[in-house]
Amino acid sequence: MLVAELQHRTRNLMGVVRSMADKPMRRAADLPDFRSKFRDRPDALARVQGVLSRLGEHDRVTFDEPIRTELAAHGALDDTAGRVTLSGPDGIRLRSSMMQTLAMGLHELATNVVKYGALKEPGGRLEIDWQLVDTGAASARCRITWQEHGVAMPPAGSSPQGSGQGRELLERALPYPLDADTSYTRGADGVCCVINPDFESKRMTEPTLRNGVILVVEDEYLLADDLCAELTEREALVVGPAATVKRGLELLRNTPRLDRAILDVNLRGEPVFLLADELIARKLPFVFTTGYDASAIPDRFSQVARCEKPVRIARVMDAIGRVTHA
Numbered sequence: 001m002l003v004a005e006l007q008h009r010t011r012n013l014m015g016v017v018r019s020m021a022d023k024p025m026r027r028a029a030d031l032p033d034f035r036s037k038f039r040d041r042p043d044a045l046a047r048v049q050g051v052l053s054r055l056g057e058h059d060r061v062t063f064d065e066p067i068r069t070e071l072a073a074h075g076a077l078d079d080t081a082g083r084v085t086l087s088g089p090d091g092i093r094l095r096s097s098m099m100q101t102l103a104m105g106l107h108e109l110a111t112n113v114v115k116y117g118a119l120k121e122p123g124g125r126l127e128i129d130w131q132l133v134d135t136g137a138a139s140a141r142c143r144i145t146w147q148e149h150g151v152a153m154p155p156a157g158s159s160p161q162g163s164g165q166g167r168e169l170l171e172r173a174l175p176y177p178l179d180a181d182t183s184y185t186r187g188a189d190g191v192c193c194v195i196n197p198d199f200e201s202k203r204m205t206e207p208t209l210r211n212g213v214i215l216v217v218e219d220e221y222l223l224a225d226d227l228c229a230e231l232t233e234r235e236a237l238v239v240g241p242a243a244t245v246k247r248g249l250e251l252l253r254n255t256p257r258l259d260r261a262i263l264d265v266n267l268r269g270e271p272v273f274l275l276a277d278e279l280i281a282r283k284l285p286f287v288f289t290t291g292y293d294a295s296a297i298p299d300r301f302s303q304v305a306r307c308e309k310p311v312r313i314a315r316v317m318d319a320i321g322r323v324t325h326a
Helices: 002-027 031-038 040-053 064-073 096-115 165-173 221-233 245-254 273-281 313-324
Strands: 084-087 125-134 140-149 181-186 191-196 213-217 237-242 260-264 286-290 306-308
Touching: 040 064, 040 096, 064 084, 064 096, 096 165, 096 191, 165 181, 213 221, 213 245, 221 237, 221 313, 237 245, 245 273, 260 273, 260 313, 273 286, 286 313
Parallel strands: 084 125, 213 237, 213 260, 260 286, 286 306
Antiparallel strands: 125 140, 140 191, 181 191
């Protein structure tokens, strides 16, 4: 499974690099122009991978780490005049799956602030603030405000400096994987960028999963890892994860106590329904995660909660918590 996951990640990473090269290549006037537009982005990507590679099995990156990493790479934290201000709570944790996209967005902002913005101007200042915003739902958003001051802005209506690829990433790429609301404005005093990603906060308190023993059956490594980490953080006891029906059945039959389960409907092309039937026979509640619609699930499972992919971890946690208390 680890070899397959490595192949999957490597192919995804190569696709990201190719996409990063294609856009500046189409817009570049010549090779030196392309080099200037492209060369810093692979470095930023390498910094992200370096941070992720140092994480333990259930570790998470805290939000301030990618900010500090990017600013340090641009020399912005070496400033002794107090021109850069960072403010926000410690310990806001990121899922590994959102780290790469968010870090690339921060890289574009850091590049622009050094080349064209507040840290190019002698009297310029940069303020970065992040705060959790309670939406009243199981998940929470983190409002990230990047505000530059003291910048001599070009006249209204003039073409922006740079290639525009960074702004495109901020306004169009970030909303895609992060479910983020973003805004990017060029004010009279400098650029202001506001990003509101859905961090699927761990604040949910009801229903509780504490001390529940939960079987996780999921063949996608990253999702299985996220599910296990979330359950552990809620003080549940995790059995698995299992990536096949066979392994799921082994865990079910050999574990003295189970309270409930999370089942991916399709495990490497094999439906999970044999395992689901055995859970029903044992009167153990469970939820499905699936990319299929309801018509693909047999009628005998019509009362089972179904969390559609791309799955929202908070939704799964809410669903599995509620079947616990059913």
